[in-house]
């Protein structure tokens with residue numbers, strides 16, 4: 001085999017290698033464009049921004065992708081939607097913090113029974129007339145235990161102004 005023939009083979013191999021590398025680079029470039037296309041569509045519905053994003057990746061290979069990731073909208077549409085749902089849920093939670101344990105309808109925190117299903121929610125202390133929890137044996141405001149054994153505690157007691165009008 002002469003030198004000319006060897007160089008010829010080498011040239012062909014190098015040529016082939018060049019094409020393989022070029023093809024690989026083009027493939028990566030196209031992939032970056034496709035990725036950008038999908039990404040921008042997930043982040044905005046504005047056509048102008050979509051075209052701009054894809055153009056960056058298409059016209060400035062690879063570097064355009066970097067610029068795009070810096071400038072793209074921070075949240076995707078799905079993330080924004082999720083966030084708005086969360087906020088809505090929180091607002092709803094604050095508005096309807098007090099619900100009837102029986103019928104789950106909204107009630108005022110001072111109700112002593114549910115206006116919808118008439119379930120007893122709280123009771124009035126027979127001594128001080130304040131609304132207290134049904135499960136509390138002793139009124140936390142005046143110390144009355146509802147059993148007539150008043151004065152058992154060392155608390156200073158309020159006058160029995162409303163003992164007569166308890167329900």
Ligand SMILES: [Zn+2]
Nearest residue numbers: 100103114117
């Ligand atoms: Zn109810």
Ligand SMILES: [Zn+2]
Nearest residue numbers: 125128139142
């Ligand atoms: Zn009381």
